[in-house]
Amino acid sequence: MQLVYRALWQESRPDPEASIRKTLSNWSSPHTIEVLNANGDSGLVVTEMRSSFERDKRVTIRVTRRDEKQYVWVDVENFSASPELESMDKIQSLVQDLIDESEKNHGNPKRGEIRFQSRVQIAGSVAVKLIPQSNRKAAIICIAHDPLREEDQKKLAKLLARQFAGSALVVYLPPGDLGRFQNEVGGDLSLYPGEIRIYPPAKKESRNVISIPPISALNIQKTKHEKISARVLQALQSSLVATPVPQVCEEGARLLRGFQNPDNAKMQERQNIDFENLLKENERLRETVASLHSDRDHDLEAIDHLEDQLRNTKRMMQESEDWWRGLLDEENAKRVAAEEERTDVELRFIDFAMSENLKRMRKESVYSISSITEALERGRTVLRKVQIPHNVSSMLEDLEGNQRSRTWGRSIWDALLAFNVFAESQFNGNFLKWCETSGDAFVWHAQNISMRESETVHSNERLRSQRILPVTTDLDPSGKVFMEAHLKFGGSSAPRLYFYDDSKGATGKIHIGGLDPHSRWENTTT
Numbered sequence: 001m002q003l004v005y006r007a008l009w010q011e012s013r014p015d016p017e018a019s020i021r022k023t024l025s026n027w028s029s030p031h032t033i034e035v036l037n038a039n040g041d042s043g044l045v046v047t048e049m050r051s052s053f054e055r056d057k058r059v060t061i062r063v064t065r066r067d068e069k070q071y072v073w074v075d076v077e078n079f080s081a082s083p084e085l086e087s088m089d090k091i092q093s094l095v096q097d098l099i100d101e102s103e104k105n106h107g108n109p110k111r112g113e114i115r116f117q118s119r120v121q122i123a124g125s126v127a128v129k130l131i132p133q134s135n136r137k138a139a140i141i142c143i144a145h146d147p148l149r150e151e152d153q154k155k156l157a158k159l160l161a162r163q164f165a166g167s168a169l170v171v172y173l174p175p176g177d178l179g180r181f182q183n184e185v186g187g188d189l190s191l192y193p194g195e196i197r198i199y200p201p202a203k204k205e206s207r208n209v210i211s212i213p214p215i216s217a218l219n220i221q222k223t224k225h226e227k228i229s230a231r232v233l234q235a236l237q238s239s240l241v242a243t244p245v246p247q248v249c250e251e252g253a254r255l256l257r258g259f260q261n262p263d264n265a266k267m268q269e270r271q272n273i274d275f276e277n278l279l280k281e282n283e284r285l286r287e288t289v290a291s292l293h294s295d296r297d298h299d300l301e302a303i304d305h306l307e308d309q310l311r312n313t314k315r316m317m318q319e320s321e322d323w324w325r326g327l328l329d330e331e332n333a334k335r336v337a338a339e340e341e342r343t344d345v346e347l348r349f350i351d352f353a354m355s356e357n358l359k360r361m362r363k364e365s366v367y368s369i370s371s372i373t374e375a376l377e378r379g380r381t382v383l384r385k386v387q388i389p390h391n392v393s394s395m396l397e398d399l400e401g402n403q404r405s406r407t408w409g410r411s412i413w414d415a416l417l418a419f420n421v422f423a424e425s426q427f428n429g430n431f432l433k434w435c436e437t438s439g440d441a442f443v444w445h446a447q448n449i450s451m452r453e454s455e456t457v458h459s460n461e462r463l464r465s466q467r468i469l470p471v472t473t474d475l476d477p478s479g480k481v482f483m484e485a486h487l488k489f490g491g492s493s494a495p496r497l498y499f500y501d502d503s504k505g506a507t508g509k510i511h512i513g514g515l516d517p518h519s520r521w522e523n524t525t526t
Contacts, residue, residue: 002077002078003241004078004088005076005088008071008074008111009071010070010071011071011108012108016070016105020063021033023097024049024051028053031051034050036049038255038256040251044255045065046063047062048062048256049062060075062252064251069248071246071248072109073249076088088233092162096165096166103117109166113133118162120157120172121171127171131189131209136201138167138168139168139198139199140169141168142173143170144191144195144197147175148194153194156225157170157172189209192217194221195220196215197212197213198236201243362414362417365417366417369406370406370409372396372400372412372515373400373409374413376388379413383416384424386509387512389472394516395517395520396515411489412515415487416512417442418444423510426504430451431501449485450485452484463522464482469481469482469513471511472507475500475506475511481511493517495518496518496520498515
């Protein structure tokens with residue numbers, strides 16, 4: 001035996017038993033109904049009506065009354081091996097008839113604060129107050145209006161109101177009420193146009209409001225109303241059959257079973273019938289358990305066989321994976337070696353091509369210079385890493401008047417290019433070392449570079465002062481520094497170029513301090 005449906009409400013009309021019996025008789029016809037009455041202590045009165053309306057299916061209605069409290073309690077039981085009823089429409093129509101009859105005769109059917117009726121209620125504000133209550137005893141079904149299919153949505157709401165009369169409050173939310181409902185219940189409990197949302201009865205032990213995810217408008221549009229109703233019933237069925245009955249109803253049920261009056265023959269017969277039904281149900285459960293055990297043993301054997309197959313498959317996959325990994329590693333090693341060899345050849349070719357191009361570019365740039373002045377002006381304009389003051393030479397006119405001035409200008413420009421490339425390279429060493437070892441296409445003639453003056457120049461104040469030359473104040477606040485590194489150009493009347501290497505210092509540049517004939521700077525030779 002399995003309880004599959006329950007409806008319970010309070011009834012305020014006096015002596016409703018006759019009306020309920022008539023409704024049940026008309027509903028169950030041509031099947032007969034059983035009626036049993038019992039009186040207990042403290043004014044307890046209970047009437048039970050039963051009808052086996054289908055094979056292995058039974059509906060029981062109990063009317064229990066004590067003092068001012070009166071309840072109508074409807075249970076539907078299934079005695080078949082199938083755990084589900086094919087349809088609940090017939091049962092729901094009975095409950096609807098009972099609710100309609102009660103309302104017609106001012107019975108005011110309700111459960112807690114929720115009043116039952118078979119009509120849709122336009123009561124969004126009421127629903128907002130009832131949904132969060134922790135003692136709410138009945139479910140609430142909210143149907144939001146659908147602007148695209150308004151009439152069809154209203155028909156669905158009316159169907160749900162009829163089918164869930166006595167079980168839930170069915171509320172339709174028109175456009176204005178829907179907006180207020182969304183604002184007041186919050187996003188977690190709200191719904192959108194065209195949707196249906198179910199709020200099962202509240203549980204005392206839960207602090208949170210229970211709600212079932214809404215049925216979407218698109219889903220409703222594609223589904224027949226009867227199937228939507230079945231989905232709502234499926235969502236509510238567990239809470240319906242778990243509906244707790246009041247204490248007075250439990251006492252009435254025990255009274256009817258004969259527990260309080262074992263001498264009553266009619267009650268004893270009812271108790272025996274119920275006991276036989278329980279024995280049949282117990283036997284059916286034993287057969288089901290035995291069948292499940294047999295199926296379980298068969299399934300365990302199948303699982304063992306599958307596990308063996310899985311282990312063998314994993315082993316074969318691992319062996320295959322190891323073989324493929326070894327093959328791929330070998331091929332990858334060959335490919336990497338070939339790629340490295342090809343890359344090395346390409347890099348050597350690129351280095352050679354770039355070196356040749358740079359040498360050609362350098363040569364073309366040098367041969368474009370026609371004077372010392374042009375070399376200096378171009379250096380000031382285009383070389384970012386070379387600083388050339390405007391007073392770098394005090395004898396520039398004499399140098400330009402020499403027939404070799406063009407040659408000297410080209411050599412000076414060649415040296416300035418070398419300075420610029422050296423400063424940008426951040427080479428780990430001085431300019432002479434770079435020219436000797438770097439192999440760069442722009443290196444200058446190392447044999448014509450001197451990075452230091454003699455000790456005589458260092459110790460002789462007059463000779464040393466000749467080599468204190470102008471620089472930018474970014475290098476030295478005084479605007480002058482001692483320079484001893486210089487470049488030599490061929491011939492006794494040829495110029496010398498003094499420079500200061502700050503390429504790794506604050507300015508990051510090579511500073512040119514002097515460019516004049518050799519005779520300007522005395523030394524031990526002169």
